[in-house]
Amino acid sequence: MIRLSQIKIDIDKIKTESMEEEIECLLPFIAKHLHVKPDRLQTVKLVKRSLDARRKEAIQYSYTVDVSLENEKQFWKGKVSKTIQKAPESSYHFTPFGEKKMKNRPVVVGFGPAGLFCALELARAGYCPVVFERGEAVEDRIKTVETFWTTNQLNPASNVQFGEGGAGTFSDGKLNTLVKDPIGRNHKVLKELVHFGADSHILYRNKPHIGTDKLRVVVKQIREEIIRLGGEVHFNSLVTDLKVENNQLQAIEINKKDIVPCDVMVLAIGHSARDTFSMLYEHHMDMEQKAFAIGVRVEHPQTVIGRAQYGDAYKKLPTAEYKVTYQSSSGRGVYSFCMCPGGFVVNSSSEQGYLAINGMSNAARDERNANSAIIVSVNPFDFGENHPLAGVEFQRKWEKAAYQKGNGLIPTQLYGDFKENKKSSGYGSVIPNTKGKTSFANLRECLPDYVCHSLIEGMEAFEHKIRGFSNPETVLSGVETRTSSPIRIWRDEEHMSNIRGVYPCGEGAGYAGGITSAAMDGIKIYEAIASVYRPIQ
Structure with missing residues (x-):
C-alpha cells in the first residue's frame, strides 16, 4: 500500500463525523496528490487526521492515508517522495508458545x-x-x-x-x-x-x-x-x-x-x-519511590479556549484543547495534564478524610467550561524520607489539608485571590462546573509553598500562549494529586x-x-x- 501524508484540506470541506463519508470527501484530493484517476483507487484507510491552525484565518485538516491502487508496482517507478512512501507493516501479532502447566487459573x-x-x-x-x-x-x-x-x-x-x-x-x-x-x-x-x-x-x-x-x-x-x-x-x-x-x-x-x-x-x-x-x-x-506531580484544576470558559486556539473558526471545529508546559525559576516542571474540553471537575476522593480531584468529559465535550490540571513536578527529595511509601504519605498530607480547608467539599478559589494568598468570597465571570459540592478556601494552604510559587509562574507564562489563561476570575480547584503512581x-x-x-x-x-x-x-x-x-x- 501507499502512505500519502500532508493532504491539506480546508475545514469547510469536511462536514461529517462519519469515517466512511470522510473518506468519500477525501477521494478527489487523494487522486490529485497521486496524479491518478479516482477510479484507480481501490482501498483507502485513514491513518491520521490533525489540525493545522498556525494560520487562524486559514485553518486546515492535515491527513495521512494508506491507499491501494490498480497496477501499484507500475506506480512506484520514480514516485517516492517525502509525502509518498510505502505504507509500513505494523499490525499486532502474537502467538502463545509457553509449555509450562499452571497449577491454577491465572x-x-x-x-x-x-x-x-x-x-x-x-x-x-x-x-x-x-x-x-x-x-x-x-x-x-x-x-x-x-x-x-x-x-x-x-x-x-x-x-x-x-x-x-x-x-x-x-x-x-x-x-x-x-x-x-x-x-x-x-x-x-x-x-x-x-x-x-x-x-x-x-x-x-x-x-x-x-x-x-x-x-x-x-x-x-x-x-x-x-x-x-x-x-x-x-x-x-x-x-x-x-x-x-x-x-x-x-x-x-x-x-x-x-x-x-x-x-x-x-x-x-x-x-x-x-x-x-x-x-x-x-x-x-x-x-x-517515584516522582509525580501535584497541583490544581483550572477552569476557563470553553469559548475562551476555542477563540485562543482557532480564532473565529472555533465554532466550526471540534472542541478546542490545549497543552502547555513551563520550567519555573526553581527548575520544576509546570504543565497541563488530563485536559478536559467541555467537561467537569470531579471529586475523585477514595479515602475518608482526604480529598482529591480529577477532570471528566463526555464524548460530546459540550459543557460550558474547559478544565485541566496545572501541576508541578515533585520528586522523592520532597517526600522527606526514604521509605518506599513516602510518596503516598506526601499525597495524603495535602489531600487531608484540602479536605479540612474545604470542610469536606471541593475547595475552590479565584486565581487572583490565589496570587494574593486570600480566600475567595464569590465567583466572577467563570462559574465552576463540578461533580461534587464546593466551598471557598485558600488553596495556598493546601499545597507546598514551592508548588504554589511555581503554579503562579506557570499561569503567568501560559497567558502568553493562551490569552485569558491567567484571568484573575479563572477558577482553581484542589487538589490534584493522583497524576500517576507514587511508587514503582x-x-x-x-x-x-x-x-x-x-x-x-x-x-x-x-x-x-x-x-x-x-x-x-x-x-x-x-x-x-x-x-x-x-x-x-
Whole structure:
C-alpha cells in the first residue's frame, strides 16, 4: 500500500463525523496528490487526521492515508517522495508458545485498563482468567459515584478511583500516548475499543478520546466477552493478603476471609490502591519511590479556549484543547495534564478524610467550561524520607489539608485571590462546573509553598500562549494529586516481581500513565505469561 501524508484540506470541506463519508470527501484530493484517476483507487484507510491552525484565518485538516491502487508496482517507478512512501507493516501479532502447566487459573487483580486488556487476551487465548476487583460493576459504580457527588457520602471500596474500568472510567477517556510501539499494541488497543463500541474516529484522529459516557459501555462489553470466553469476574472482592512460600505465590486472601489458590497473578491495582501497596510492602515486595506531580484544576470558559486556539473558526471545529508546559525559576516542571474540553471537575476522593480531584468529559465535550490540571513536578527529595511509601504519605498530607480547608467539599478559589494568598468570597465571570459540592478556601494552604510559587509562574507564562489563561476570575480547584503512581514495583526481564508468580502491571505498578499505555502494558503482561505457560486444558 501507499502512505500519502500532508493532504491539506480546508475545514469547510469536511462536514461529517462519519469515517466512511470522510473518506468519500477525501477521494478527489487523494487522486490529485497521486496524479491518478479516482477510479484507480481501490482501498483507502485513514491513518491520521490533525489540525493545522498556525494560520487562524486559514485553518486546515492535515491527513495521512494508506491507499491501494490498480497496477501499484507500475506506480512506484520514480514516485517516492517525502509525502509518498510505502505504507509500513505494523499490525499486532502474537502467538502463545509457553509449555509450562499452571497449577491454577491465572488471577487478574484490578479491572482498570491494564487488567481489562490482560484478562481479555488471556481469555481469548484459552487461559480462563479469574478477575478480582475491589469496586463494583460499572453500572452499579455509576450510581454509587453519582450518589457521592450529590450527598458527599463516600464509599471507600467503590468510587471514582475503584471499580470496573478503573479511574479512567470517570475521565475524558483520552487515548493518546507517547509510548514507543514498534509491534502495534497501541493500534490494537484502539481497534479493540472500537470493536467493543467506541467511535471509529479514535483510530485516526489526532489526540483521540472516547468520553466517559461511551467508555462505560465499552468496559461492560469487554467484561461480558471475558465471561463468554470462560473467564470469571468478581466484584466487591479486595485482595487483602498473599500466601507466599519459598518466595513463590501460593494463594491470595479475598476480603479477609476467602482463600483462593493462585500461582500466577497479574497485579493491576491502579495508582490509588494505598492499602494494597502497604500489604505488598509488608510481604517485602520490592518497590521504590517515584516522582509525580501535584497541583490544581483550572477552569476557563470553553469559548475562551476555542477563540485562543482557532480564532473565529472555533465554532466550526471540534472542541478546542490545549497543552502547555513551563520550567519555573526553581527548575520544576509546570504543565497541563488530563485536559478536559467541555467537561467537569470531579471529586475523585477514595479515602475518608482526604480529598482529591480529577477532570471528566463526555464524548460530546459540550459543557460550558474547559478544565485541566496545572501541576508541578515533585520528586522523592520532597517526600522527606526514604521509605518506599513516602510518596503516598506526601499525597495524603495535602489531600487531608484540602479536605479540612474545604470542610469536606471541593475547595475552590479565584486565581487572583490565589496570587494574593486570600480566600475567595464569590465567583466572577467563570462559574465552576463540578461533580461534587464546593466551598471557598485558600488553596495556598493546601499545597507546598514551592508548588504554589511555581503554579503562579506557570499561569503567568501560559497567558502568553493562551490569552485569558491567567484571568484573575479563572477558577482553581484542589487538589490534584493522583497524576500517576507514587511508587514503582520492581519487575525483572520476565516481568515478574521478586515474589515469583506476581506480575506487576499498569499504572499502579509504575509502568503506564493513562488509559492506552495501561492497556498496552496489560497486553505485554499477557504476552509474558503466554510465553511461559500453556493455556488451561
